[in-house]
Amino acid sequence: MSYSVKRSRCKQFFRVMRITTLLLFVFIFCMHAENSSSQNVNVTIKRSNTELENVLNDIEKQTDYLFIYNKFVNVDRKVSVNLKKASLEEVLANLFAGTDVKYSVDGSYILLSAGGTTTTIPLSAQQGKTVSGVITDINGEPIIGANVVEKGSESVGTVTDVDGKFTLALDKPTATLVVSYIGYLTKEVPVGSQSVLKIILSEDTQNLEEVVVIGYGSVKKSDLTGAVGSIQVDKVQGISVKSVDQMLQGRTSGLYMVQNSGMPGASSTVRIRGGNSISGGNEPLYIIDGMPVYPSADASQTALSPLNSIPTSDIESIEVLKDASSTAIYGSRGANGVIIVTTKKGKSGKTSVAFDAYWGIQNIYKKYDLLDSRSFERLANEALVNSGGAAIYDESLIPATTDWQDLTSNKNALTQNYQLTVSGGNDKTTFLTSFNYFDQEGVIKASEMKKYAFRANIDHKISSTINLGLSLTMTKVDNNRVGNSVLQSRLTTPPNLPVMQDDGSYTFSDNNGVITFDNPVGVINEKVDWHTSFRSLNNAFVEWNIIKGLKFKSSFGIDIDYATNKSYNPRSVYSGSQKSGEAKKVSNNTYTWINENILTYTNTWGVHSFTGMVGYTQQQSTYDGFNAGSYGFLNDNLQMNNLGSGTTYTAPGSEVKKWALNSYLARVNYTVNNKYLLTASIRADGSSRFGSDNRWGYFPSAALAWRASEEPFIKDLNIFSNLKPRVSFGITGNQDGIGTYPAYALLGSNGYVAGGDKVTGYYPSQVANTNLKWETTSQFDAGIDFGFFNNRLTVVIDGYYKKTRDLLLKVKVPGSSGFSSGLKNIGEVENKGFELAINATPIEGDFTWNTSLNLTYNKNKVLDLGDVSFIYPSQPGQDETGIHLGRIIQVGQPLGTFYGYVYDGLFSTTDDIASSAQPTAKPGDIRYKDISGTDGVPDGVINDLDRTIIGCAQPKLFGGFNNTFSYKNFDLNVNTIFTIGNDVYNGTRVTMENMQGSTNMFASTMNYWTPDNQNAPLPRPLRSKAVMRVSNQYVENGSYLRFQNITLGYNVPAEFLNFTKYVSGLRVYASLQNFFTITSYSGDNPEVSKYGQDNLGAGYDAFSYPFAKSVLFGLNVKF
Incomplete structure (x- = not known):
């Protein structure tokens, strides 16, 4: 079934892979052929006015000969030679013509002598x-x-x-x-x-100058003036990490990451120093090998991290730019921080081959304890009787129990990853290619992701002044998913129902016809929901070293992103039976190109060092989407492969959207006496998204730093190996998450049928706003870097304050305009906090211990919402009548605030009810607090006015604690992550403790209120939805400490590999992932965000895809 869906796409992908691989290896073969041909007695040398020793070294590099000479041969003599493919004899004659140097060849040695002396081969060589x-x-x-x-x-x-x-x-x-x-x-x-x-x-460690990649360049870490976090990639690559974004979690301060779901291929939410926007994007900008890369949206419009296109073993370095002095060079895209990923490149020398692999199994972290059939029927009868009905189940019978959780779980789900990397080159050309295959089965049946990736980096020196480079990445992902119906029905389907009826059909209603549902086993076995994506990142550059210190680099990149979704909901499951089978096909294609031109000048004179950079970039992106579907099929045989066989067609849809960005940028780095540092930058962005009155935005920044540890009076203290206070300020912007044409008047279409013909008309669908402009974020940062004991202990502390103004929000407009709302720049949000990062090597030797701790405190607050003090996220603008997942956006409160009623226990007596604000309640019902009326004081009525702030999804403190222990050939990595002070709204409990008795519930619900059990935590069973109010009853502490990864590795000693001349290194390891979590949260996983990257839906858990724990075994082989 899935084979027919994937067949054509797979063939196309592998055809491209084969052709590309063939061309690449032809290139490598030719390169090595050239390299091999240089190993004969013909040499090519072009040197002008250089020492003789340099020429002799050139000959040794191009031949198998070694020069031996005595002290009477003047190797410092200046010579000039220009010979191409000349014989060795011709070269030697040219070099020593007119001198008293005599030469002779003895085996693989060339002997030089002068002054009447004789040179012989050393005894050891003889x-x-x-x-x-x-x-x-x-x-x-x-x-x-x-x-x-x-x-x-x-x-x-x-x-x-x-x-x-x-x-x-x-x-x-x-x-x-x-x-x-x-x-x-x-x-x-x-x-x-x-x-x-x-x-x-x-x-x-005293003199090592670590280089940090920043926007459009790199600097020595000692010269860094901004707040930049560097991920120690070599430490992470020693463990089995399934995706690049998981390499970020808990590794640097200021970066908060949530794995939204346990589903294979699920996206993560990444926040750098808090969320800035309400309706706009909050994800950071990703730069891969210098090319801005945006999250792709699959055919279901689920945002996918661009980092998923890069295999983890291909990463050379990751930098996280946090303050405005670091991110302002990216202007209108820098407000949410920037993550720069640099991939590995080849090195000159012998071709090397590396093979990395791991295999493992996954299982559901937590299985819920649910009612068995007998308990379920007893509670259902109680709910019916309490609601004035009659019991429907005979409690004297003991019905069979169907374990729907067990039937839908994929036990010991397989995970496997294989990567082959080939790299090498010569003095002119270097290359690295990699092939990756990753397969992850989900812990729920019918969910799986397969990823195929090919990557190549090639660099070539045309001359001493011109370099060329090419980076190519192709990734194909096949992803089969299970929807929310399975995730919920595997828990809620009554346990007293069988999977199949006597006639062989799937059960999808209870014995009394009271409820109908999607049979989770039937959906897993029969429904198709296949997502396929193909992404190709291509970037080429030419670099010209014009004169000493002056360099020009021009690059051109293309990002091609194809995504399709083919789904079929069959007649054999309930939802599909309502339409006699339904088929859909969706296609989303995005094409983005970018051209960047950067001129850099570097110079040093006396105590002054200067680097200046100017540039111009242009970028354009085009989105092309299409969808079609039909329903009403005679049978399920053709599925979605023939939409025309359906009797009813859904209206097809298509759209094309474009946006463009032109930019000018400049930056100056100035250093005096290697102690006083200044960085200043500015960027001007012109975007097609905004109105004609505000199309251009300007984003400046400046930073100062003082290397105090270089001052004599600090050095004399013998305390600091590094001491550098720094301060920065800058302005950045945000244009993401608001659509392609937010400032323009748009037309929509609609139609009706008249006389059997469809008549289509057009109408204004969006009001224009030429004043619309960027969301702008200003940020101040003050930090200090400490180093002790030759930097075996480093401490970095930062404090920051950032404010985002001109938020893009929908507001009400006069009804006379013909529109209910429009986009406008109003509102402000602030984030302030501090960061601490500690890295230490307490023990070094045969036994070595490296440890790191990072902590972040961030406080988010809404400062202004224009003419109103709060907004319900479910409604556009200031509509105050709705509520969305118990959410509110309120001045003075952080984003991600929960809003609802306050639980006040259960009523026990009629006297309690008579004096309460719920006069129609009965003993055993939930009591809610009467907080306010129209005049702000309790009014004896429970209504919307009694809702209040009941929690917040944002943590007060988060971070990571990572330790690496090594003893000789053994190494142990223990990585932990934690959050403190965040809440989770457990929407799963809302349904699984609803006490209605129509669906299955937690086994704990049997401890419900009765006249004989008045201290019970749960209300009496009742078929009323009143017990499902949004309240703090379901808000739980989401703080946790998780042992994310525990890896034990062993490097096989070289002497054990002597049996083969091919293997130069071998490491084997075993990992436990997500095996231990310390938390008071009662759900599956406190690290959850049901609604993905939506800032307002954070911390909401409602039948989320189960979290998985893994056992993995891997190896790294070098040839």
């Missing part, structure tokens, strides 16, 4: 005595290009290859090697009697 080994860092990763020199003999030396290995012929049998590499402490190693060495270099 005897073939060599020393070899491997150089790694403390984590066992090979160090490529490390210098290995024999102490006291500067002419005897080599560098390590792509695997960190070296081989060196020694002058002295008992030599000492001097090993060095940039960023690491130089180490001297006596050879002694050893012939094979394993050398470990430690980082020079």
Whole structure:
């Protein structure tokens, strides 16, 4: 059934994959063919006025020969040579013509002598005595290009290859090697009697200059003036993380992430320093390899993170830009923060191959305890009798119980991931390609995601001044989903009903015909809901180093995003039977291109350092959507593959939308004496989305920092290895989440049938507003960076305040306009808080302990809503009659506020009722507090005026605590995340404790009120919906501490891999994911957001897809 749905798309995708792979490997083959041909005795050298030693090194690199010479040969002599594919003899004759240097070839050695002396091959070389080994860092990763020199003999030396290995012929049998590499402490190693060495270099934490990627460039971390969080990707890649966005959770301060659902492929909600907008977007801007990439919307309009298109093993670094000085360079897209992802690239040297894989099983984290058939019938009878009806079940019988939870659960759901990476290159061209396959079965049957990804990064030097680069990513995702009907009915379907009737049909009504429902087993077995997406990210650049310090880079990127949904609701399930089967096809295609042109100048004179950047960018995006459907099928055989076989067609829909953005930008970085730092930037954005009066927006920023630790009076304290206070201010904007044409007058269409013909008419559907403009966010940040004990302990503290003005909200307009509402810039929201990030290495050696802790406190508040003090989110504008999921937007309160009645226990006696505001109640009913009337004081009536603030979904404090322990070849990673002070509205409980007796409920509902059980927590059973009021009865503490990942790994020693010359490294590991959560929340998962990235629907749980715990086993192999 699913094969027919996916067949054509799969064929098309794999055809593209095959062609691309073939072309890529032809390119790699040609490149290596060129590299191999350079290993003969013909050499090409072009040098002008350079030392002779440099030319000799060039010859050694292009041949198998090694030069040996004595002190009488002047290798510092200036020479010029320009020979192409010349013989070795011709080159040597050219170099030494007119000098007293004599040369001779002896085996693989070229001997040079001068001044009447004779040069001979060293004894160690004559005897073939060599020393070899491997150089790694403390984590066992090979160090490529490390210098290995024999102490006291500067002419005897080599560098390590792509695997960190070296081989060196020694002058002295008992030599000492001097090993060095940039960023690491130089180490001297006596050879002694050893012939094979394993050398470990430690980082020079005092002098190591970490580079941080920022918008349109990079800076040394010591020169950073803004608030930027860097994810330690190498730490995360040692564990099995299913998606890139999960790599972010709990890893840096200021970033709050919620995995909205346990469904495979589900989106996450990401907030950086709180939510700024009410109706606009709150997700950060994502930059992948310099290219802005937007969340894709699948055919069901579910937002999907752009990070899902990148396999986790392909990530080189992730930076989170938080303050305005860091994000203002992105202007109208920077208000919500920016996440910059840089993928891995190839390195020159031998081609390397890596294979990463993991396998595992998932199971539902929590199974609910529900009523069995006997308890269900007893409670149902009680509800009917209490409502004035008669009992319908014979309680003397013991009916069979159907465990709908068990029948719909996918036990030991398989998860598997495979990635093959090939990289390498030469001095001109480097490449990296990867192939990834990921398959995750859901813990609910019929839910699954399969992802196929191909990625390539290629860089090529045309000349010493011009570089080219190409980045290509193709991702195909097949996703089968189960809808809300299954997630709810697997819990609520009465347990006394069988799955199938005697005639072989699925049961979809109770024995008395009181309720009808979608049989969850039937829906799982018969319904089709297949989503397919294909995304291709392509970015090419040319970089021209015009003169020293002046560089121009131009890039062009294309983002192609296709999404389709094919669904069929069959006649065999209740909802499908109402229309005799219903089929739908939906297609959403988005095409985005961007061109960026950046000119950068860098110069240093005296104590001054300067980097200036100017740029121009342009971007355009086109969306093309289509949907069609039909119902009324004779049978279910054709499903959605022939819409024309349905007897009734739903009206097809289609639309095309475009938007464009033109921008000018500039930034200056200025440093004095390597201590006083200034960063200033400005960006001008022109957007097609806004009115003619406000089409352009301007977004400036400035930041100052002082490297106080470089001051002599601070150095003399011998306390700080780093001390840097900093301050910044800037303005950013937001244009997301408000549609494509919010400022324009639009026309809609409608029609009617007259005389058998359809007549179509057009009408104004949206009022124009030429004054519409950006939401603007101003942000002030003050921070300080500490480093102690050569930065083995670092502490970063930030405090911030940001205010968003000119919120884009729908407001009421005069009825004479013909419209009920329109979009307008009104309202303000603020976020203020502080962040703390601590990184430490308390123990270092054979046993090493690395630990990090990050904490964030953020307080969000609505400051202004124009002419009103509150808005109900369910209504456009200021309509005060509706309520949406118990939500309210109110001045003085944070976004995500719960609003409802206050639960005041249960009535026990008629006297209690007589003196209450609920005179029609009976003993055992819920009592609500009478809070207010029209004059603000209790009025003896329970109505809408008695609703109040009952909770908030936003945490007061959140963060992560991560630890890595390593002992020799073993490593243990323990990652925890936590929130404090957030509430969850448990909408599942509202239904599962409704006490109506028509659907199944929690087993705890048997402890309900009766005259003999007046202290019971739940009201008497009743077929009234009054017990389902939104109240604080269902608001629970959502704080939690979760052990997100526990991974134990083992690096197989090199000596155990000597049986094969192909494997250079092997690591095996086992992981427990989401196995332990400490929380008082009674539901499945306190980390939940039923309505996805909607800022107003956060913390709402109503039959959400179950959370999963996983056991995984993996390996990393290097060849």
